[in-house]
Amino acid sequence: MRNRIVMLISAVMLAVTLLAGCGGGAATTGGGAGGSGAKTAANGSAVKIRMLDVGQGDAILVQTPEQTVLIDTGDVDERDKLKAELLKADVKKIDKVILTHPHADHIGGMDVVLKDYEVGAVYDNGMPSTSKLYIGYMKQLKAKKIKHEMLKAGDKLDFGSGVAFEVFYPTEALQKRGQQKGYKHDPNNESVVGRLVYGKFSMLFTGDAEKPVEEEMLQANDPVKSTILKAPHHGSSTSATPAYLKAVWPEAVLISCGVNNDYGHPHTDVLARCRGESTFVDRKTGKTKKTALVKNEKGDVLAAKTYETDKDGTITVTTDGKTYQIETGGKEK
Numbered sequence: 025m026r027n028r029i030v031m032l033i034s035a036v037m038l039a040v041t042l043l044a045g046c047g048g049g050a051a052t053t054g055g056g057a058g059g060s061g062a063k064t065a066a067n068g069s070a071v072k073i074r075m076l077d078v079g080q081g082d083a084i085l086v087q088t089p090e091q092t093v094l095i096d097t098g099d100v101d102e103r104d105k106l107k108a109e110l111l112k113a114d115v116k117k118i119d120k121v122i123l124t125h126p127h128a129d130h131i132g133g134m135d136v137v138l139k140d141y142e143v144g145a146v147y148d149n150g151m152p153s154t155s156k157l158y159i160g161y162m163k164q165l166k167a168k169k170i171k172h173e174m175l176k177a178g179d180k181l182d183f184g185s186g187v188a189f190e191v192f193y194p195t196e197a198l199q200k201r202g203q204q205k206g207y208k209h210d211p212n213n214e215s216v217v218g219r220l221v222y223g224k225f226s227m228l229f230t231g232d233a234e235k236p237v238e239e240e241m242l243q244a245n246d247p248v249k250s251t252i253l254k255a256p257h258h259g260s261s262t263s264a265t266p267a268y269l270k271a272v273w274p275e276a277v278l279i280s281c282g283v284n285n286d287y288g289h290p291h292t293d294v295l296a297r298c299r300g301e302s303t304f305v306d307r308k309t310g311k312t313k314k315t316a317l318v319k320n321e322k323g324d325v326l327a328a329k330t331y332e333t334d335k336d337g338t339i340t341v342t343t344d345g346k347t348y349q350i351e352t353g354g355k356e357k
Contacts, residue, residue: 027344033339044205059140071187071222072339076109077253077333077353078102080282080289081129082185084229090184091119095229097133100157106133107140109338119144120181121323122189124216124231126153134161143170147181149194149216150174151154151202151209174199175216177244186222186345192246193217193237212257213237219250223345228272230256238268239320249349252341253328255279255298269297269318276329276350278341283334290332 033323074085078098083106086093092115096108118141123131126148137143138161146165153159175181176199179191194202194214201207202214215231228250234257241248253274256263258281277298281289288307296304296315303312318326329350331339337353 058065069343070342071185072113073220073227073343074113075108075280075331075333075339075341076106077338078105078109078133078280080258080285080287081132082124082231082258082280083109083133084280085115085116086183086187087113088183088185088187091187092185093120093189094118094121094137095122096124096130096231097121097137099129100132103133103136107136109325112338115141117142117144117313120183121146122175122181122216122218123148123195124229125149125211125214126151126155126158127211127232128155131155131157131161134164138164138168138170143168145171145173147173147216150176150199151194151214153209153211163278173236175218177246179228180313181218183220188221189218190221190247190250191216191218192241192244193233194245195240198330212262217241219248222343224251225343225345225348226250227252227254227341228274229254232257232260232263234260234262235265235268238263238265242267242271251275253277255290255294257289258285258287259294259332260287261291261293264294264297266297266316266318270320273320273326274298274328276331278339279332281334290330292351295330298326298328298330300325355356 053299071088076085079102081098081102082096083098084095118137121137121143175191177192177195181189183189202209212232212234215233215235217230217233220227228248248271249275250272253272255277259279279290292304292307293315297318300317302317303314306313331350331352333339340351342349
């Protein structure tokens with residue numbers, strides 16, 4: 025009888041041990057920053073980053089559990105698209121607007137934003153401009169008493185819920201030169217460049233910054249390595265140099281551009297470099313050309329996935345700071 029009791033107790037203890045081993049802790053989908061299937065953030069809700077389908081321009085919506093942030097606002101003739109995309113995302117209030125530079129395809133929707141939404145603060149590159157759109161929104165900010173600040177390298181913005189935005193460009197020295205009378209401005213190369221960081225996940229935002237800015241950032245040893253890259257200058261070959269791509273080493277590249285745009289964005293050599301393809305077909309000539317593969321110190325070839333708003337519609341990244349997933353708007357390719 026005693027032996028039977030001991031055996032029964034042993035069996036129960038073994039069952040408990042097995043159950044504990046099978047059911048302990050929550051399941052995690054994906055592995056590291058490159059995984060997929062992020063549904064809920066560690067603090068309760070996932071962070072969403074939407075590259076909005078607004079034609080040949082930039083408008084990127086960041087929604088954390090605490091704040092809504094809009095990085096650029098698209099072009100003037102795409103305001104209706106911007107309004108529709110913000111409605112789809114159920115935007116009620118915009119806590120922060122970041123304007124990378126005062127070209128129309130980046131600040132063209134500010135009139136709609138300031139008219140239809142309560143805006144907490146507006147940030148830009150601190151460079152004066154004679155653009156009517158720039159002068160217009162500056163007047164509205166003053167009239168509405170909306171906080172306005174300029175961003176420079178070294179600044180950090182809090183997006184709430186553990187999400188931070190680290191600014192790499194423009195430098196304070198460039199901003200000082202830009203205030204001088206007679207200074208010749210180059211808006212693309214005065215763009216705000218910064219990295220969103222959430223746990224192990226990061227995304228680099230580049231405005232329309234070109235090769236000179238990329239080289240300056242590399243010389244400054246800015247920590248540009250990121251999970252996802254927002255392609256600079258709509259995928260133009262004036263940007264995304266091999267050295268820069270090597271430093272960023274993204275797993276995915278998101279490109280905002282219009283269908284059949286006049287600039288041929290994204291350029292085929294940039295797509296090839298990002299994807300790890302040694303040849304590409306030039307869109308202008310139709311000829312096959314070679315391009316240098318981007319390799320790291322180990323000899324690995326960069327092979328990032330590329331997404332384009334002209335083909336994929338609005339591109340949505342969802343992350344919990346550990347894993348992420350990318351969804352497209354379902355446009356036909």
